[in-house]
Amino acid sequence: MIIFAPILMLLRVLSQTVLLALAQIFNNKIRTVLTTLGIVVAVASIILIMGALSGMQRGVLAEFEQFGAKRVFMDGTLPPSWRGKLNWREVQLQEDEIEAIREHVDSLDMLCAMYYGTYSVQYEEILLEAISTVGIEPSWHDIENREIIAGRRFGSVDLEQARNVCVINEKAIEELNLPRDAVGEFILLSGRRFKIVGIVETIERAAMFGGGDTQTEMYIPITTAMNLNPNGWINFAQGEMKNPDDADNVVAEITFVLRKMRSIEPDEDDTFDVQVMQNIIDDFNKIALVMTMITGVVVLVSLVVGGIGIMNIMLVSVSERTREIGLRKAMGAHPLVILMQFLVEAVVLCLAGAAVGIAVGQLGLLGVRNMPFEMLEGAAAPGWAIALSAGLSAAAGIGFGMFPAIRASLLNPIDALRHE
């Protein structure tokens, strides 16, 4: 009984004060709406931004997954510490480096060097300028895992003999107005005759991977590409590891080989970059975290602004109801009960604002989902964002309601009754 008394007391006071607070809010509808606007905006933006962000994150991760977790990417980079000593050409991957990786990195299953170029392409009357053309190896077909719709893939002979053959996508057929069955046709690429040997399927990709608008794709053997434009380097290489759990090993091994080939001293930075999918996912998550934090700051500021509004209206409410407070005290209300009454009122006010904010945010997300961006299709407020925004609003209510509530609780009953 002695243990339950304070709990009962608290329940009694809470039930009483919540009802009072609701009545108070109901009696001042317009004022309530205006006061809680700050909270509404803050909460709606938490819901909206977090919903959009987490939807995007899910979308992007799904995209990565489709890409495959076994992929490894490498290219030359020029870190700040090397600037002045080397130029960007000198850090590009070399053929012999690729060969060394192929030979020494056992955890790699496949490797494909890639060499980019932009050339004019012509078929009969149609001339297309600046078509991106990628020099590849046969292993590209296995790594990219793209279906050959017609014709054949590149073979080692194409590479060894640096044949003038190409594999194109359907968009290229359309753009160049080639016959439906384009295999066997000849096109002019940079003024040379190339035979179309295969048609490759087009893969839908998100904009951030160069997708969006489907483009004309043109693939030629890498040896042919290097003959067309002999720069002496390779732009980029991608590989597939045997086991996705080997990611760290693969990166370490490739790094070891390349550092050795490039004679990089232990205290010097890498002049290349090796990335596995997990790294890229981590990078993306980092960006998402930074965006979340920026949102957090914005939301915090608007919560403070909203909270000050709440404090202001609570101060008004306390001074308007000074006589009522005096009466309640005269009837024996404990100062803490008065404190509770106004705190609860502030919290209920904030939570009402939060509820409206959550509703507004969800409506906004409905709009976001219907926007023509594939990446935002999965936009939905995560449960923790809803809980967090409600919690933050309640905290703002307590924080900013405290001062007016203390003020009310400290009023002397007779002075309060004599007010006005």
Next chain:
Amino acid sequence: MTISIRNLEKVYKLGTEKGKALEVRALDGVSLDIEENEYVAIMGTSGSGKSTLMNILGCLDKPTGGEYSLSGIPVHKMSSAALAKVRNEQIGFVFQSFELLAKQTALKNVTLPMIYSRANWLGAKKRAKVALQRVGLGDRMHHRPNQLSGGQRQRVAVARALVNDPSILLADEPTGNLDSTTTDEIIALFQGLHDSGQTIVIVTHEEEVAGHAKRIVRLRDGKVVSDYPTEDDPVHQEFLRAKAATAVRLAEAAPA
């Protein structure tokens, strides 16, 4: 002994003027004992300190000096939190201006003190109904103050003051805002409460009202100047004689 005060003082400090402290001695050494079941009227000119005394008796205000014990407990030493409990359990206060919550029904208004009561919280509504019936407002429970007459409002206030079974009922000019008919209503109500054993202290300007009390305490400049049973109070007896004389003169003046 229900109320026992000794040398009670209340000094209001109003700042300083020309180096001298400006202060009002609203109560200047008041001593008074009030027994259980007494019915006491406090009288005095305006500004004599009646309300100040009542507020201290009602634990709404603290004295600046002296002692006050209520039912044997020294309340002048208590914290404001402890006083809240005393007000809730021991004191019923009736104000001149009723002090009802305008937006709430009579029933809700009477329930108010029980919200803050540990003992009477459960079953509060029932108690409130009984209290309203006791003051003759059983058929007005769901009326708001603005739907009630002044006398009815004051009766709601009395019901509210009584609902926690206080040891004393304090009323500061309860009929001050009422006309003579409704004043009679309230006087009759107090008389009934006194008959059923309620201790009552009432402040009034009207000898008529004071005449129903069993004892009259008169204040002047914050001091008790007289304290008699009603039938021995010279001022009241003088009032009664004058009233009787007026009645006789009126009767003589009237045509036979």
